[in-house]
Amino acid sequence: MSVVKINAITVPKDKQERFEERFRGRAGAVESTPGFEWFELLRPLEGTDQYLVYTRWSSQEAYEAWQSSQDFDRAHDGGGDTLASAAPHSAHVWTYEVLEYAGPKANQEKQV
Incomplete structure (x- = not known):
């Protein structure tokens, strides 16, 4: 079964825009990592x-x-001076094992 990692990061209101900007600028390398699902x-x-990651x-x-x-390491280096971490030392990582999951049911009838 899959493993879920949830990183809970406390971000003060005045730093939320910067925090989101940092994620928009992420390299996206995780998507091509073996074993990555979501x-x-x-x-x-x-x-x-x-925020939850x-x-x-x-x-x-x-x-x-x-x-x-x-x-x-590159994904978590803070983005250098221009995108420094908005919430240092305020994160907690939780780990869960997926026991059950479901998605939307496929529409069995053809749309006309």
């Missing part, structure tokens, strides 16, 4: 100032290989 950046709408992997080993790669 990525989502979730913006809080109410009740919290924590959701990634899904085919195995814990696939995630660990990504985490120890040079691409991971």
Whole structure:
């Protein structure tokens, strides 16, 4: 079964735009990493100032290989001075195993 990594990052309101800019400028190397299945950046709408970075992997080993790669280091270097981290030292990583999942049911009837 797949493994999900959720990085919960607290970002103060005045730094949220910079934080999102940093993600828009990401290199995207994770998408071609063996074992990578999914990525989502979730913006809080109410009740919290924590963003969630959701990634899904085919195995814990696939995630660990990504985490120890040079691409991971480049993706997490803060973007240099122009895109410095908006929320240093405010992240927590949660790990879950996917037990069940579902997607939309395919439409069995032809549309005319």
